[in-house]
Amino acid sequence: MSGPVVVYVELAGGEADRVSLETLAFARVLAVALDADVEALLIGGDAAAVGAGLGPQGVTTAHVVTGADLAGTFAPGGWGAALAALATARGASAVVGPGTDRGSEVVAHAAARLGLPLAANVLAATPGDPWRLTRQRWAGSLLEDATLEAPIRLLTMAPHAVAIEERSGAPAATVVPFAPQISAGDLVVRVTGREAPAAGSIALGDAKVVIGGGRGVGSAAAFAELEELAGLLGGAVGGSRVVTSLGWRPHSDQIGQTGLRIAPDIYIACGISGAIQHIVGCKSAKRILAINSDAESPIMSVADYAVIGDLHAVVPAISAELRRRQG
């Protein structure tokens, strides 16, 4: 039997976050290959209750940190130091975390403190000498087959690469309090303030319909045509990196590798050529409708539907048709 696979589980709204549950499913496959247990680290007020409930996810032991010093607010260095301490104390074979913003940060802190390599956004891993793995580059537009040689293998799991698994009838995980010695220096950086989200507008990340504009829109003012269509459909407007770099839209409206990843029922891409940077952000849409005057543009290869033509003619015509039918 090998040392356990230790999974850093992120808490969000009183439960384990979705990517962490995916990470546990991935960890279980690794653990079977290694003949090892899956153990979890949870930090925060709800850690014990959530940890106990991870039995169906294959967790045998949930190590929970609840003291206010460390668990009171998110402290990336302190939480990474706790993960490193647990990995060492348990003689872990591997440490896996979710490839979310926080997960990536915490595991990187653990790796830096352990002085060991970290493979980020992994899709598959095969233990051996060395370990072989596949990871994402360019936010998933390119894959890298790589090897990893280290006494503890540190990985983050690419979001939404494996399905969440639950096994009914599994025993509850044993909850064990974990109180690592964390230096004051590791707790200097922590969340000290919060600002609530702006009220009112439909968040781009939650909208069922997203209208995206690219260079073809032509100006900040011309986005009014897209806004009108979004208004009629109860949707939100976003844009490509070009339009946020040109200042036509705020950066918070950017869909892409360096912006938001969206997953609406339909994404209507207007005057967007379809650079890889953008496709990464919209490919999870259930359907993509491209409106573009160039039938050969790369967006056409990912679109389900297309209208060939000038968006300045097509978009207002769609709005007019919607109005006509809505009476």
Add this chain to the structure above:
Amino acid sequence: MNVLVCVKRVPQTGGRIVLTADGQDIDTKFLGFTISPHEECGVEEAVRIVEAGGGSSAVLTLGPAAAEDQLRDAMALGIERAILLETDGTEWDPVSTAAAITAAIRDQEAAHGAFDLVLFGNESADSGGFQVGIRVAVALVRPVVSGIKGLTIGSGSVTARREAVGGGWETYELPLPAVVGVKEGLNLPRYPSVPGRLRAKKKEIERIPVGAATSGPAAASGTPIGPSKVVLRLPQEQRSEAEILGRGAEAAPAVVDLLERIGVTGR
């Protein structure tokens, strides 16, 4: 404030990625190169901080000789000096990269005085390791936070702001000297001026040869390095022909039919 921004030269990929025959690299025959997007905002921020409060700015990269272009791009925007850790052109893993940058920062600080703030991109656009800035900060025993989209310089500290899980923002206070991983959206980078470009062209670049990762400071110290690239490949795509709904404004009824069919018109 003395600010250092660390950048990476990456290809401008555009519409599709083509690999070299040996699968070791992206075929860049027809591509330009750029500074990784998050880091473009790091460059702009460094220039703004020095413009607003005085001090000095420097840019550093680890990369091939041609990465000189990206250092000159940064200097064209107003960065004062540049350091190139010149590799033999082979790829460096994150552990090796961080160790070489850490050593270079120590040398630079011994020669020119301490950096109050070191900026990194949150992750590089190409290899996306999400770790080099954190490793450097831990090695230098400096506070660090990632994912930052807002920076306010105080006296002896910096307030950093990032998007919170579930919406809104969260803030962090870091005593200086500090390291910050920034994201695009931090600011809107300016375009270089013609005089800026001309000035940047004439500036000296400090070149420090570092060779291959296997002979870098991490490998020399016996630290495990990696992960090690074996080969690159393109993901399998389920490509399907897009169904053409029509041409021009006459396509509008077909589009609305589609929107009604998938139930997003509220009818």
